[in-house]
Amino acid sequence: MDANQAPQIEKAARLLREARSIVVLTGAGVSAESGISTFRDKETGLWAKYDPMELAHIDAFHRDPELVTHWYHWRFTRCKDCEPNAGHYALAQLQEQTEARGGSFSLLTQNVDGLHQRAGSTNVSEIHGTILTWRCTKTGEHYDLAEIDFSSFPPASRTGGILRPNVVWFGEMLPEQELERAFRDSSSCDVFMSVGTSSVVQPAASLIELAKGAGASTIEVNLEPTPISGIVDVSVFGKAGEALPAIIDLCKEGLS
Ligand code: OAD
Numbered sequence: 001m002d003a004n005q006a007p008q009i010e011k012a013a014r015l016l017r018e019a020r021s022i023v024v025l026t027g028a029g030v031s032a033e034s035g036i037s038t039f040r041d042k043e044t045g046l047w048a049k050y051d052p053m054e055l056a057h058i059d060a061f062h063r064d065p066e067l068v069t070h071w072y073h074w075r076f077t078r079c080k081d082c083e084p085n086a087g088h089y090a091l092a093q094l095q096e097q098t099e100a101r102g103g104s105f106s107l108l109t110q111n112v113d114g115l116h117q118r119a120g121s122t123n124v125s126e127i128h129g130t131i132l133t134w135r136c137t138k139t140g141e142h143y144d145l146a147e148i149d150f151s152s153f154p155p156a157s158r159t160g161g162i163l164r165p166n167v168v169w170f171g172e173m174l175p176e177q178e179l180e181r182a183f184r185d186s187s188s189c190d191v192f193m194s195v196g197t198s199s200v201v202q203p204a205a206s207l208i209e210l211a212k213g214a215g216a217s218t219i220e221v222n223l224e225p226t227p228i229s230g231i232v233d234v235s236v237f238g239k240a241g242e243a244l245p246a247i248i249d250l251c252k253e254g255l256s
Contacts, residue, residue, distance in 0.1 A: 001242040008236045009243065012193070012219045013250035015234065016094065019191040019217075021104040024091060025207055029196020029222060031115055033085040033241040036078065040198050058171040065154040065162055072165045073150050076131050079113045087195070087240035088119035090248040095121055097251060106185040108178075110197060110204050112167050127178045127204060129167040136161040174203065186211045193219040196240045199228045208232070221247075 001009075016022060028038035039047045054060050054067070061068045091107060098105040107124045109116055112131040116124045134143045138161025148155050148163060155163040168174055182204070186192060192211035199205040208228050212218050218232040221243045229235050236243045 001238050001246055005236055005238055005243070008234055009246050010250060011234045012221075012236055012247045015191050015217045015219060016098075016193070016247065017251045019098070019103060019189075021106075021185075021189045022094070022098055022191045022193065023106045023108065023185045023189040023207075023211065023216075024094070024193045024195060025186075025197065025204060026091070026107070026109045026111060026116070026195045027197025027199075027204075028111060030087050030091075030109075030240045031082070031085070031111055031113055032196065033087065033239060034082040034113075034115055036082055036113055036115075038196075040200070052170060056167075056169050058169045061164060061169065065164075067153075069154040069162075069164065072131060072167070073153070073155075076145065076165075079115075079131060082113070082115065084115045084119035085241045087244040088115050088121070090244035091116065091195075092120035094244075094248050094251065097248075106181070106189070108182050108185070108204070108207070110201070112165075125178045125181050127168070127174055127182055129165070129175065131165050131167055133166045134163045135166055137164055138162075142166070179203070182207055183210065186216075187214045189216050191219065192216045193221065194228060194232070195221045195244065197222075197226070199226045 032038050037044055037046045039045050042048060055071050095105040107116060107121050108127055109124060110128045112128055114130060114132045132145060134148060136157035139159055143163060157163050186207040187210050189211055192208050194208050208218055212231060219234045220228060220232045221236045221240055
């Protein structure tokens, strides 16, 4: 971790340590060090190689379900071999610490990879859904991956419907309950921390402004400046897998 980030790390730790309610919003950057590609990073991002409108739009699925389901199956097989990294574990620890002292903690993620839960985070709100369960487009019945026959694409349900991943595609509504929770928690927290997201996809990107407008202190952890860097109280520039453990270790020290 770059030594010149130390003052920002201290500031972030102080805010989190004193907060009664914390909201953390994560994006693809938090899973980058686990080996999962982000979307918009130049060269390595998925959208540098693939067109989101061909693969992550509801119209693309209707046009070519074979291609789209095959691509999501490929993404799942890549994710399945990845492990949570130090950033995921640090956020699980922050939740434990905050709840142990009677505070509230809400983790909202745009990621569909399930790595936060595997690191021990609980009650995670997956606002863009999950790649780990699929559903029948005819009956709505949910299927675990182990129950699905992926020998041909698109995969079929037991009733002969087409199966699709439980993710939210462009052109679709976000799950109502998750959205309600995201707005409610963001507008009533003391500290809002955004980690590893380019903050360009709505409505997730606007949650930090909502929190700030309602009086919360705001923190951003990212490799580089983003559109929200100008409005946050603290910007920590570095890898989530290094910055988050550094921040959470300082939080712990302050409590001992
Ligand atoms: P993006 O790919 O847009 O942004 C990833 C962010 O993570 C960038 O700002 C990077 O600088 C930052 N980053 C990369 N590596 C990092 C690291 N090790 N530590 C910290 N930061 C790092 O991903 P999201 O913001 O999550 O939606 O994208 C939002 C949505 O757009 C996704 O959920 C997906 C995508 O299209 C759908 O598919 C519907």
